[in-house]
Amino acid sequence: MLAVWRTTRWRLIKLFVILNTLLAVSCASPPPAQVAERNQPPTRKILVHRVSPGETLYSIAWRYGLDFRQLARHNGIGSPYTIYASQQLRLDVNDSSKRKPPPAIASRQPVTSTPAPQPSASQTSRPKPPPKVARTPRSENKTPPATSPTSAPLPSGPVSWQWPARGRVLAGFSASNGLNKGIDIGGKLGEPVVAAAAGRVVYAGTGLRGYGKLVIVKHNETYLSAYAHNRVLQVQEGQSVKAGQQIAELGSSGTDKEKLHFEIRRDGKPVNPLTYLPKR
Structure with a gap:
């Protein structure tokens, strides 16, 4: 009898331990699921730009x-680089894996030529009808170009740079982190902004977000310069300008402070203007 009681008591102890273990496991909260960074969607890259009115x-x-030049070649646009509103431009110019599709004529099936039927005697006896006069097709109402700067001649020789404004430099060049692709020059409202070198105006407007009233000057096939945040623009697209010629008035359009934002692009890439401008 004593042995039976000891066996029963031992079984009850084991059952109690098992129940406590199950209760502890059920009350414990599972750890939060870890999300791998590789499962995050990649940043979307803009591959196509739809042209808006006023853009060049x-x-x-x-x-x-x-x-x-690369953008024009990639989209089959020749000089003077006229584009149209709502036109789509491909931006993947640096992606060598994407090639242009072959011309439409290459996809056509070859046509088998058949000998022309010989005219019958009755057909040869009939007089030939008078030749038809080709009518000039009516001009279709095409969308006007967004903007087409005229092809005024560019100055020859090396670019000779000068300061576009008289103020001191407020912020330097830091294109590596995308914060400032040029320099900011301080000044007072209405002070003159001059062309840093001779060239041709290829853009004058407010179509670039963050630049306010902007002027872009093309100096040759390599260099362009930009003048942003102006109060008034005094030049038009296609106009030739000389070095030191006033092209705008300093302002605060697109920013909270009166200043000139000045950039130089070499083959489309921003460079430090301080390495080109003369020492003060």
Whole structure:
């Protein structure tokens, strides 16, 4: 009898221990699930730009940090680089894996030529009808170009740079982290902004977000310069300008402070203007 009681008591102890273990496991909260970074969606890259009224090929290339010549070639646009509103431009100029599709004529099936039927005697006896006069097709109502700067001649020789404003430098060049792709020059409202070198105006407007009233000057096939946040623009697209010629009035458009934001692009890439401007 004593042995039976000891066996029963031992079984009850084991059952009590098992119940306590199950209760502890059920009350414990599971650890939060870890999300791997590789499962995060990649940052979307803009591959196509739809042209808005007032934009030029130069301003679009400037926005995306592209060489205007490469952008034009990639989209089959020749000089003087006329583009149209609602036109779509491919921006993947640096992606060698994406190639242009072959011309439409290459996809056509070859046509088998058949000998022309010989005219019958009755057909040869009939007089030939008078030749039809080709009518000039009516001009279709095409969308006007967004902007087409004229092809005024560019100055020859090396670019000779000068300061575009008289104020001191407020912020330096730091394109590596994307904070400032040029320099900021202080000044008072209405002070003159001059062309840093001779060239041709290829953009004058407010179409680039963050630049306010902007002027872009093309100096040659390599260099362009930009003048942002102006109060008044005094030049038009296609106009030739001389070095030191006033092109705008200093302002605060697109910013909270009166200043001139000045940039130089070499083959579409921003460079430090202080390495080109003369020492003060």
